[in-house]
Amino acid sequence: EPEVTQTPSHQVTQMGQEVILRCVPISNHLYFYWYRQILGQKVEFLVSFYNNEISEKSEIFDDQFSVERPDGSNFTLKIRSTKLEDSAMYFCASKRGTSGYNEQFFGPGTRLTVL
Amino acid sequence: TQLLEQSPQFLSIQEGENLTVYCNSSSVFSSLQWYRQEPGEGPVLLVTVVTGGEVKKLKRLTFQFGDARKDSSLHITAAQPGDTGLYLCAGGWSGNTPLVFGKGTRLSVIA
Numbered sequence: 083e084p085e086v087t088q089t090p091s092h093q094v095t096q097m098g099q100e101v102i103l104r105c106v107p108i109s110n111h112l113y114f115y116w117y118r119q120i121l122g123q124k125v126e127f128l129v130s131f132y133n134n135e136i137s138e139k140s141e142i143f144d145d146q147f148s149v150e151r152p153d154g155s156n157f158t159l160k161i162r163s164t165k166l167e168d169s170a171m172y173f174c175a176s177k178r179g180t181s182g183y184n185e186q187f188f189g190p191g192t193r194l195t196v197l
Numbered sequence: 198t199q200l201l202e203q204s205p206q207f208l209s210i211q212e213g214e215n216l217t218v219y220c221n222s223s224s225v226f227s228s229l230q231w232y233r234q235e236p237g238e239g240p241v242l243l244v245t246v247v248t249g250g251e252v253k254k255l256k257r258l259t260f261q262f263g264d265a266r267k268d269s270s271l272h273i274t275a276a277q278p279g280d281t282g283l284y285l286c287a288g289g290w291s292g293n294t295p296l297v298f299g300k301g302t303r304l305s306v307i308a
Contacts, residue, residue: 086239088239104225104267113293115295116212117295117296123283123300124299124300124301125240125285125287125296125298126297127296127297130293130294130295132293137293138293138294138295140295171237173239177293184227184228184230184289184290184291184292184293184294184296185230185242185245186230186242186289186296187229187242188232188239188240188241188242189239190237190238190239191237191239193237
């Protein structure tokens with residue numbers, strides 16, 4: 083069964099460094115998302131992406147964040163200058179199309195630790 | 198503002214018992230998803246409910262969407278230790294809008 087994959091599984095970085103989190107969505111899916119989950123808290127939306135542009139973003143997704151689909155398979159989240167509070171699990175999700183309901187499939191996540 | 202509230206927050210039961218967990222909101226959703234999440238892993242989709250009053254069964258799990266599409270419940274019959282995990286509900290609207298998650302119910306089934 084097709085699934086969303088993410089790399090790396092764990093990323094440790096120093097405050098102020100740039101990180102790129104990578105995702106390969108399910109191949110016939112058209113909508114892509116990034117969410118994050120700070121330890122012990124709920125899953126929060128960051129950004130959605132469709133047709134090579136951002137569809138929607140939350141107030142968490144400030145100028146330090148960017149997303150890109152550099153080729154036909156990868157979807158990346160870049161954090162330009164990491165802060166301690168960026169430490170969290172980051173989940174990529176994808177959705178097939180504009181069906182009437184919003185069924186999103188999640189990857190296993192990247193645990194980002196900012197020291 | 199808590200759009201989706203899940204209760205109870207924690208639940209510890211003996212193997213073989215039945216349980217129900219709840220997901221409530223003041224908002225109307227086009228669909229509601231239930232996910233299960235293991236520690237350090239991503240949410241795994243269990244079911245999507247879209248019609249008010251809809252009931253879906255997945256083996257020993259029964260999911261119900263409220264008539265007004267504002268709330269949902271998950272009932273587990275004869276719980277097993279393998280059911281242990283964090284159960285998340287997430288509400289969505291049509292199109293590609295982001296999902297709104299509850300905080301989850303952490304279930305522990307003791308053998």
